[in-house]
Amino acid sequence: MLVTTSTHLEGYKVTQQLGVIRGIIVRSRSVVGNVAGAFQTLFGGNITIYTELCETARQDAYNLMVQHAQQTGANAIINMRYDANEIMGGVTEVLAYGTAVVVEKI
Numbered sequence: 757m758l759v760t761t762s763t764h765l766e767g768y769k770v771t772q773q774l775g776v777i778r779g780i781i782v783r784s785r786s787v788v789g790n791v792a793g794a795f796q797t798l799f800g801g802n803i804t805i806y807t808e809l810c811e812t813a814r815q816d817a818y819n820l821m822v823q824h825a826q827q828t829g830a831n832a833i834i835n836m837r838y839d840a841n842e843i844m845g846g847v848t849e850v851l852a853y854g855t856a857v858v859v860e861k862i
Contacts, residue, residue, distance in 0.1 A: 757822050758832040758859065765832060767862055774828040774856040779820025783813045784847045810850075814838060817852040830856035 758765055817838070825833050836854035843849050 757825060757830075759822070759836050759854070760832075760834055761836050763835050765834065765859055768832070768859040769862050770832075770834070770857045770859055772858040774825075774830050774858065776853060777821055777824040777828060777830070777833065777856040778851060778853040779817040779822070779824060780849060780851050781813050781816045781820065782843065782847060782849050783809065813840075813848070813850040814852070817850045821852040821854065825854075825856040828856045830858060832857050832859045 758768070764770070821833070821836070833854040834857055836852065839851040839853070841849045841851075
């Protein structure tokens, strides 16, 4: 699956647009994760426990988006984006979305 944040793929021609596709994941921090994160904030710098949580959530949303695109018959996704919203304290939604397309090499 070709994926780009651009509106086109260099060297490919869009032959069919299949519509908006998305992958959504909702994650919460565990009590243990919050304690570890709070401890890491005492020393400053990168809070690795939260970095890992965010990276996992984005990857999971991305994978779901690709699955959705495959279900539509797409072989590429253009104009891919991420969005994140806090649903409630400690619960975050991560959305990966884009336009599913069929492309052929020029």
